[in-house]
Amino acid sequence: MNSESSVQPPQRKLQHxxxxxxxxxxxxxxxHVNNTVYFRFFEQARVEWIESEGFIVSPQSDSGAVIINASCTFLLPVSYPATVIIKVFAGEPGRSSVMTWYELYVEGDERLYAEGAAKVVWTDPRTGKSAPIPETLRAKVS
Known part of the structure; x- marks a missing residue:
């Protein structure tokens, strides 16, 4: 058995x-769409997901999500005019973090244009330190 066949893909669940x-x-x-904009698309989808779960994304919040890394693989170029569809997936949460993955499509086209990932860490903005993921969010991603 080679090492590639023994690697299990991470469990992930569509969130938004x-x-x-x-x-x-x-x-x-x-x-075509500049490479930096893909990260903005992922960010906007992530914020919409977190807000859809009832959390306020604001510097005045008692807690919130930040990312500690991000990646993107560009598969096909996107050009104006277009509407992109971003699917947000999440993996099994840890104490204060959860891996997220993104798939980017163009409306009306089944092809995958880009895929990305980001590790999200729940934090306390007053201390700048990690905080436990709220139980309501943990239940949604588990």
Missing amino acids: TSQIAVRWGDMDFYG
């Missing part, structure tokens, strides 16, 4: 789907 319009200014010199 967002639709975001591509703006003309999202494109770069080459006529």
